[in-house]
Amino acid sequence: MNILILHGVNLNMFGKRDPAHYGTATLTDIDAALADLARELGAGLVTFQTNHEGEMVERIHRVPEEDIQAVVINAGAWTHYSYAIADALAILAVPVVEVHMSNVHAREAFRHNSVLAPVCAGSIAGFGVNSYLLGLRAACGMA
Incomplete structure (x- = not known):
């Protein structure tokens, strides 16, 4: 099985961005942890990050043409309005x-709403890097 990990806007700044909410792990660290877990779970992994909404949409559009069985997405701020x-x-x-790395429900009111949630199987938030790892486990379990 192959899982696509999508990282959205500003997430390339993990490690530099507000460590109180996002920790000190970089996007490279997160992708490495995901790759290790994917190997453990017997899954292939494809990762993608962009700060351009149209590029994210185009990447999602390619999924049906690929051998992808599930998607894990942290859309960043796009979660709330895209x-x-x-x-x-x-x-x-x-x-x-x-x-989501941070607990979006314990933050500013605008972060409490996800326009993506209705089209997702589920959401995991507030566990730092472990949110991604739990998301990968969930995706593998559903694929």
Whole structure:
């Protein structure tokens, strides 16, 4: 099975961005931890990060043409307003798991709403890097 990990806007700044909410792990650290767990679970892993909403939509559009069985997405701030990304995810016939490093429900009010949640199988938030690892486990379990 192959799992696609999608990292959204500003997530390339992990390790430099507000360590109180996001910890000190870099995106490279997160991808390495995901790769280790994927090997353990017998899964292939593809990762993608962009700060451009249209590029994210285009990447999601390619999923049906690929050998991808599930998607894990941390869309960053796009989570709260990108109907374009939500619509692209809704096209997919594979399970999608939404993840967030911080506990979005304990933060600013605008972060409490996810426009992606209705098209995702589930959401995991507040566990730092472990949110991604739990998301990968969930995705593998559904694939």
